Amino acid sequence: MLFAILLPGISMIFRGHVLKGILCGILHVTLIGWIPAAIWAVASYREDLAEKRHRETLRILAQQGRL
Template sequence: MLFAILLPGISMIFRGHVFKGIVCGVLHLTVIGWIPAAIWAVASYREDLAEQRHQETLRILTQQGRR
């Protein structure tokens, strides 16, 4: 998460959000835009973690339903 705060655009690109990463990187280039870009990157990171948890839960529930 520290990476998302320090380099928000690059952290988004590494997580597969290329277009969002480019827009966030452009926003990051301005001094005023760095704070919103960092908040956006952290929120995106947290959203990706929540999606992973959701997918894992669905996988487990699907496996239990087959029994």
């Protein structure tokens, strides 16, 4: 998460969000835009973690025959 705060555009690109990463990098270039870019990157990181947990929960439920 620290990487998302310090280099928001690059962290998005590493997670597979290329277009978002480029836009975030452009926003990050300006001093005023760094704060919104960092917030956007952290929110995107948290969203990716939530989606991963959701997929894992669905996989476990499917294995148990509840889904």
